[in-house]
Amino acid sequence: MIEKRQFYINGQWVEPVEGHDHHVIDPSTEDPVAVISLGGQADTDAAVAAAKAAFPGWMATPKEDRIALLEKLVDVYKARSEEMAEAITLEMGAPIDMAKTQQWGAGFGHLKNFVRAAKGFEFIKPLGDHAPNDRIIYEPMGVAALITPWNWPMNQVTLKVGAAAVAGCTMILKPSEETPLDAMLFAEMMDEAGFPPGVFNLVNGDGVGVGSQLTAHPDVDMVSFTGSTRAGILISKSAADTLKKVHLELGGKGANVIFDDADEKAVKRGVIHMMNNTGQSCNAPSRMLVQRGVYDQAVETAAEVANSIKVGNAHEEGRHIGPVVNETQWTKIQDLIQAGIDEGAKLVAGGTGRPEGLNKGYFIRPTVFADANNQMRIAREEIFGPVLTIIPFETEEEAIEIANDTPYGLTNYVQTQDGARLNRMARSLRSGMVEMNGQPRGAGSPFGGMKQSGNGREGGVFGIEDFLEVKAVSGWS
Numbered sequence: 139m140i141e142k143r144q145f146y147i148n149g150q151w152v153e154p155v156e157g158h159d160h161h162v163i164d165p166s167t168e169d170p171v172a173v174i175s176l177g178g179q180a181d182t183d184a185a186v187a188a189a190k191a192a193f194p195g196w197m198a199t200p201k202e203d204r205i206a207l208l209e210k211l212v213d214v215y216k217a218r219s220e221e222m223a224e225a226i227t228l229e230m231g232a233p234i235d236m237a238k239t240q241q242w243g244a245g246f247g248h249l250k251n252f253v254r255a256a257k258g259f260e261f262i263k264p265l266g267d268h269a270p271n272d273r274i275i276y277e278p279m280g281v282a283a284l285i286t287p288w289n290w291p292m293n294q295v296t297l298k299v300g301a302a303a304v305a306g307c308t309m310i311l312k313p314s315e316e317t318p319l320d321a322m323l324f325a326e327m328m329d330e331a332g333f334p335p336g337v338f339n340l341v342n343g344d345g346v347g348v349g350s351q352l353t354a355h356p357d358v359d360m361v362s363f364t365g366s367t368r369a370g371i372l373i374s375k376s377a378a379d380t381l382k383k384v385h386l387e388l389g390g391k392g393a394n395v396i397f398d399d400a401d402e403k404a405v406k407r408g409v410i411h412m413m414n415n416t417g418q419s420c421n422a423p424s425r426m427l428v429q430r431g432v433y434d435q436a437v438e439t440a441a442e443v444a445n446s447i448k449v450g451n452a453h454e455e456g457r458h459i460g461p462v463v464n465e466t467q468w469t470k471i472q473d474l475i476q477a478g479i480d481e482g483a484k485l486v487a488g489g490t491g492r493p494e495g496l497n498k499g500y501f502i503r504p505t506v507f508a509d510a511n512n513q514m515r516i517a518r519e520e521i522f523g524p525v526l527t528i529i530p531f532e533t534e535e536e537a538i539e540i541a542n543d544t545p546y547g548l549t550n551y552v553q554t555q556d557g558a559r560l561n562r563m564a565r566s567l568r569s570g571m572v573e574m575n576g577q578p579r580g581a582g583s584p585f586g587g588m589k590q591s592g593n594g595r596e597g598g599v600f601g602i603e604d605f606l607e608v609k610a611v612s613g614w615s
C-alpha cells in the first residue's frame with residue numbers, strides 16, 4: 139500500500155494539520171492501493187497564505203524567467219513519463235498504453251504549447267493608432283484556485299498550471315480525490331523544475347472540504363474549475379460572496395451529425411471516439427445523429443464496432459478500454475443503460491451487467507442504443523461511460539435543432555463531404571467547439587463550452603488570457 143499523506147505548500151512537503159485518511163482504489167481490481175490525506179481549513183489557509191505571499195515576487199518575475207521554468211518543467215515531465223502513466227492507470231483505470239500516449243501526452247502537448255504561446259504573448263500592447271499614448275497592460279489575476287477532475291487528470295492539471303504560471307499567478311491545486319497520486323507526482327515535478335516557494339501549492343481534499351474552502355476564501359482571487367455542471371453551480375454560488383472570477387469547464391452531451399454523404403469511416407470513427415477513455419470525456423460524441431439514407435447501415439456498423447472493442451484490466455498492454463473510475467459511476471451507468479431500455483430505445487450492442495469474464499473491477503459493456511429520441515434520458519444526461527445513443531434525422535435543419543436541444547454546448551461533430559454545409563453547420567451549432575470529418579483541432583485552439591458547459595477557454599493564448607486582468611493606461615510615454 140502506497141502511503142502519501144503530505145501536501146506541497148510553500149516549496150515543501152508538509153504534514154496535514156487537519157487531514158483524514160482516504161483510500162485510492164484501483165478500478166481494475168477494486169483493491170485499495172494507496173492512502174492519502176484529505177485536508178481541512180487549516181491546510182487550505184496555509185496554502186492560500188503561501189500563494190498570497192509569493193504573488194508579488196512572481197508577478198514581478200520577467201516573462202522570460204517564467205517561461206524558462208516552464209521549459210524546465212517540460213523536460214522533467216518528459217523524463218518521468220512512465221511513472222506518470224502508471225499513476226494514472228492505477229488511479230483512474232486508463233489502459234497503460236493509452237495512459238502513456240494520450241493521457242500523459244495531452245499534458246506534454248499543453249505544457250509545450252504554453253511555452254510557445256507565452257513567448258509570443260505581449261503583456262503590454264498599444265490600444266491603436268487613434269490613441270498613441272494608450273496602453274493595455276495584462277496583469278496576473280493574483281492567487282488562483284485550480285480544481286480539477288479525474289478523467290484526463292494531467293490534461294486538466296497542465297492546462298491550468300501552465301497557463302497560470304506563465305500569466306504570473308500563484309496557485310493552489312486541489313486535484314480530484316480520485317486521482318491524487320498523479321497530481322502529487324506533478325507537484326514533485328514542479329519542485330524539481332525549480333519554481334519558487336509558494337508559486338505552486340497542492341492540497342488534497344474533497345469538494346465539501348478543501349474545494350469549497352478555496353472557492354469561498356477571501357484571499358483567493360479566481361477559481362479555475364473543471365468538472366461537473368452540478369459542482370460548477372455550487373462553486374459559482376460559493377465564489378459569489380467574494381465576487382471572485384470563476385472560470386468553468388463543465389460537462390457535455392456532444393452531437394456527432396452524420397449526413398448521407400459522410401465518408402465511409404465516419405461511423406466507425408465516431409464509435410471509437412465515443413468509447414475512448416471508456417466514454418469518460420466531457421467532449422465525447424455521445425449522441426450520434428444519422429441521416430435516414432445511411433441510417434440502417436450506420437446502426438449495423440456501430441454495433442459491429444462496439445462489439446469488437448475489447449474491455450480489460452488497465453494494467454495490461456495492448457488496445458482495449460479499461461474500467462470506469464469507481465463504483466458510483468458504475469452503478470449510475472448501469473441505471474442509465476436500464477433507463478434506455480425502459481424508455482424504448484433499441485439496444486443493438488452491450489447492455490447492463492459486466493463484460494464476460496470480468497467479475498471484478500468497474501467494467502462496463504460497450505453499449506449502443508439505436509432508434510432513440512432526444513428526449514430520452516440517454517440523450518439528455520451526461521452518462522460518462524461507454525454508451526452511444528443513435529438518433530435518426532431527415533434534414534439539415536432537423537439535425538441542427540436536435541443537436542442544439544440540450545443544456546450543454548461543449549463540442550459538436552459534423553461528417554459530410556459538402557464544404558458549404560460544413561461551414562453552415564459550424565455557424566449553426568451552439569457549442570464552444572465544432573470538429574469536422576475527424577480533423578483534430580490544432581495545438582493552441584481554445585477548449586471550452588457555451589451554455590451549461592461553462593464559460594472559459596483553455597489552451598495556448600486563450601488559456602493564458604483567462605488568468606490575466608486587463609489594465610487600461612493613458613498617457614504612456
Ligand code: NAD
Binds near residue numbers: 294349369387522592
Ligand atoms: P466533479 O464535479 O464531481 O469534481 C470535479 C472536482 O471538483 C473535484 O476535484 C471535486 O473534488 C471538486 N468539487 C466537487 N464539488 C465541489 C464543490 N462544491 N466545491 C469545490 N470543489 C468541488 O467532477 P468529476 O466527476 O471529477 O469529473 C467529471 C466531470 O467533469 C464531467 O461532468 C465532465 O464532463 C467534466 N469535465 C469537463 C471538462 C471540460 O473541459 N469541459 C473536462 C473534463 C471533465
